[in-house]
Amino acid sequence: MLKLNRLTATRITSTTAALESLAETLGADTVVMRIAPDEYLFIPELAQPEAILEFDPYAIILQDSSWFGGELAADESADLLEIHCEWEPPAERPVFAQGAVAEIPLKMWFTAEKTLFVLHAPYAHDFEERVS
Amino acid sequence: MTQSSSLKIVVDGKPQSFSEGDSLLIAMLRNEAHPTGGGTLCCGGDCPHCLATVDGVSYVRTCQVPAKPRTVVERENWGGSHPVLPEVNQPINKWTEARNRFCDVVVIGQGESGQAAAAEAQAAGKDVVTVDTGNGEEAIAIYAGPRVVVRTDTHMLTLHVRDEIVVATGAAEIPPVAPGSHNLMGLMTRRAAEAIAQAGIDLGKVVSIGAAPAGIESESLSGEIVRFDGADGKVTAVVMADESGTETTYTCDTVALGLGLHPRSALYLMGHDLPVRVVGEASGETDLPKCPTDGIVCPCIGASVEDLQYTWDSGFREMELIKRSTLAGTGTCQGMSCLPYIQSFILDKGKELQPRFTARPMNRQPTIGEIAAGAHYRITLRTALDGEHRKLGAQMERSGPWWRPWTYGDVWSEYWAVRTGVSIMDVSTLGKIVIAGPDALACLEKLYPTKVATIRTGRARYVLNLDERGYVLDDGLIAKESDTRYALTFTSSGSTHSEMWLRDWAHSWGMDVRIMNQTRSLGAINVTGPQAAELLRRAGLEKMPKFMRFVDTEVAGVPCRVYRLSFTGEVSVELHHHHKDSVKLWRVLIDMGQDLGIRPHGLDALTRLRLEKGHIIVGQDSDFDSTARRIHHDWAVKLEKEAFIGRQAVIRTNRIELDKMLVGFEMDEDGAFEGAVIWYEGEHAGFVTSYTWSPILNKAVMLGWLNYFDGALPTEVTINDQTARRVALPFYDKEGGRAKA
Numbered sequence: 001m002l003k004l005n006r007l008t009a010t011r012i013t014s015t016t017a018a019l020e021s022l023a024e025t026l027g028a029d030t031v032v033m034r035i036a037p038d039e040y041l042f043i044p045e046l047a048q049p050e051a052i053l054e055f056d057p058y059a060i061i062l063q064d065s066s067w068f069g070g071e072l073a074a075d076e077s078a079d080l081l082e083i084h085c086e087w088e089p090p091a092e093r094p095v096f097a098q099g100a101v102a103e104i105p106l107k108m109w110f111t112a113e114k115t116l117f118v119l120h121a122p123y124a125h126d127f128e129e130r131v132s
Numbered sequence: 133m134t135q136s137s138s139l140k141i142v143v144d145g146k147p148q149s150f151s152e153g154d155s156l157l158i159a160m161l162r163n164e165a166h167p168t169g170g171g172t173l174c175c176g177g178d179c180p181h182c183l184a185t186v187d188g189v190s191y192v193r194t195c196q197v198p199a200k201p202r203t204v205v206e207r208e209n210w211g212g213s214h215p216v217l218p219e220v221n222q223p224i225n226k227w228t229e230a231r232n233r234f235c236d237v238v239v240i241g242q243g244e245s246g247q248a249a250a251a252e253a254q255a256a257g258k259d260v261v262t263v264d265t266g267n268g269e270e271a272i273a274i275y276a277g278p279r280v281v282v283r284t285d286t287h288m289l290t291l292h293v294r295d296e297i298v299v300a301t302g303a304a305e306i307p308p309v310a311p312g313s314h315n316l317m318g319l320m321t322r323r324a325a326e327a328i329a330q331a332g333i334d335l336g337k338v339v340s341i342g343a344a345p346a347g348i349e350s351e352s353l354s355g356e357i358v359r360f361d362g363a364d365g366k367v368t369a370v371v372m373a374d375e376s377g378t379e380t381t382y383t384c385d386t387v388a389l390g391l392g393l394h395p396r397s398a399l400y401l402m403g404h405d406l407p408v409r410v411v412g413e414a415s416g417e418t419d420l421p422k423c424p425t426d427g428i429v430c431p432c433i434g435a436s437v438e439d440l441q442y443t444w445d446s447g448f449r450e451m452e453l454i455k456r457s458t459l460a461g462t463g464t465c466q467g468m469s470c471l472p473y474i475q476s477f478i479l480d481k482g483k484e485l486q487p488r489f490t491a492r493p494m495n496r497q498p499t500i501g502e503i504a505a506g507a508h509y510r511i512t513l514r515t516a517l518d519g520e521h522r523k524l525g526a527q528m529e530r531s532g533p534w535w536r537p538w539t540y541g542d543v544w545s546e547y548w549a550v551r552t553g554v555s556i557m558d559v560s561t562l563g564k565i566v567i568a569g570p571d572a573l574a575c576l577e578k579l580y581p582t583k584v585a586t587i588r589t590g591r592a593r594y595v596l597n598l599d600e601r602g603y604v605l606d607d608g609l610i611a612k613e614s615d616t617r618y619a620l621t622f623t624s625s626g627s628t629h630s631e632m633w634l635r636d637w638a639h640s641w642g643m644d645v646r647i648m649n650q651t652r653s654l655g656a657i658n659v660t661g662p663q664a665a666e667l668l669r670r671a672g673l674e675k676m677p678k679f680m681r682f683v684d685t686e687v688a689g690v691p692c693r694v695y696r697l698s699f700t701g702e703v704s705v706e707l708h709h710h711h712k713d714s715v716k717l718w719r720v721l722i723d724m725g726q727d728l729g730i731r732p733h734g735l736d737a738l739t740r741l742r743l744e745k746g747h748i749i750v751g752q753d754s755d756f757d758s759t760a761r762r763i764h765h766d767w768a769v770k771l772e773k774e775a776f777i778g779r780q781a782v783i784r785t786n787r788i789e790l791d792k793m794l795v796g797f798e799m800d801e802d803g804a805f806e807g808a809v810i811w812y813e814g815e816h817a818g819f820v821t822s823y824t825w826s827p828i829l830n831k832a833v834m835l836g837w838l839n840y841f842d843g844a845l846p847t848e849v850t851i852n853d854q855t856a857r858r859v860a861l862p863f864y865d866k867e868g869g870r871a872k873a
Binding site for chain 2: 006011013014015038039056058059060062063064065066081082083084085086087088102103104120121122123124125126130
């Protein structure tokens, strides 16, 4: 069963070029989600998010504690999505996808072994209830 | 096939034995219990004559459901009445799960042509899903997507199709239409006779009309069916007429009817503009029967040949009109029994073959639980403090997209806490957006009707958002963080739309700005009341920022953006903070304020408090055509600015004589309400938008839209049979000293 916990995350709004430049400097232990054309979500939170300012001095940085997340093994996540997801998740791995699951906006990071489900805190209670 | 006494279903409360492999229909026939009391059985899921309530679910085609021990069958329409719908408020006791599957090709039906289509697609390397009623899967609808909705024994399955849907559902057998055809036992189609005989049920003396059933000894009859005769609900004879009209009666126990085929093409037709292909018998033409002369054409509804004739004579001569007039084809079988006869009738009368009526999803009757499978209420957002409110016993209400506390139980105690002590409120729902970039100022200057350039760093200003027509969209604050960065606030309901408004304009102007919506990321708590400063001092805020200024500092050990403003009319600050700190900050403030009489207030108290100050709520007090002038906010619109959204419209509308205004009223007695009509000298003069009894002013106060009469606003009006006086705003603390104390 999916159990959600508060995540530490950094959200940055900037130019695409600056965001991509910052992402290239990060190791594989940081999950990088491009959640909008001008916005990236980094999990866990970046130790030095101000590094973006080298690429874009106007970037908006938020150490954002309003995200909740939980992981499921690949087969468990496939079961959950079969019931609650009305769109086809991408097949490649690793891959990021976002859309409505159980009619709640969700962001997902798929790897071969597991899936990380991420959503905004205002939805967390209801999402957990709907998929449990 | 073995019949075991241990295998029993329950029919109308009585246990009945069945054999392995029996459908419920066969099991009932084995026990001489016809599901509906008569009518031509098809055993193919096409007719309405085997419907019964099975395990509490009405309209179940018993010929399609395998008999299982302890299955409960209720023959609700025994005797000819229709199945009874569940009580409207009856709780759904069977929750149905939804599942989704994505594939290249779906093949519906696994007869010969369906199997061939599936094999062909598989050979081409396609991911193929097959659906067949024989496996307990019933395709009931095709929708755009394309999607196929399938009902299974355990769940509703939606198949999302990448390439193609193949409909291979075969064809139904055409039943007879003649007196007795809809209500006598012993009538069955050719295939049904074969299936029932194969189950080992004795059919007695069988006569066959049209194609004879295989493997059954029967007397083959020729000519036209005149009627079916019966006794005790069972067929005893069929009367046939030869070409000369001479009638002959043939005694029998069973009549097997091979009258031709009618393609089961409804699924194909409901997806005709989608990548749907029909193959096999489902793609064939209907074997049009002879125009019926007497009897029930539509056994689901009970529409007769006489009804068709009446409709025709009344001038309804198109397929869709005849369907709507007689309701033939709108019943359980969706035209599978009656459609060929209606076509035949129209052809005979009008000399033109008309196409079948429209096929729409669904072509089967799902339960409420099946319809609701996978559906959810629209989500209502919860702030970080949602749990705290509920623990305090708050009555939660949906407000815009959020759950918000309406009251914690005693609105007047909440009110007085604000007016005389200190109170806190969860205002996390406020829209909070940051805009930064070299063009941030230029962008805001073009958006807002205020002079953004005159806002100094560390200060905030109340602003209106106007649309291109000069009407008020929303309101909020602009707070200047630096020359290239501003924090904006919006109403709780307006933040999502305002973000789009901001982004659309910034993009269309080619502004070099970054925009981040932080509404859901940051919490916000309003601390308000004469003792607010004392509470905040205890929490570590030694020096309150001046009115309409902000500071970044720690409160109770929590990093906060402290905005000094006021909506309640008392000293107020908003503490914007990280989401994770909301609960801590809330609890600390409540703990520290105990001896100050702190208690949180909800929306009910807030709307009364702000009304005393004459503050509007956009969307409640404003209307779709509210200009700043009409709501007394023209001071917030600086027409001397060169450009801002809505400027030209404001200039134009300002030239037009006012016809109504949002104004304040007071009354000596309580008794009006929001929405109350305002009367002036017997004429409708407007309506009340906000109302409260004001304990501190000892009178009723309200805002309302008031029409002009002869170029002037009335000074006295009647509201709910009481005299109300128009007064200047605000009602409370007219000098505004309390909020700025």
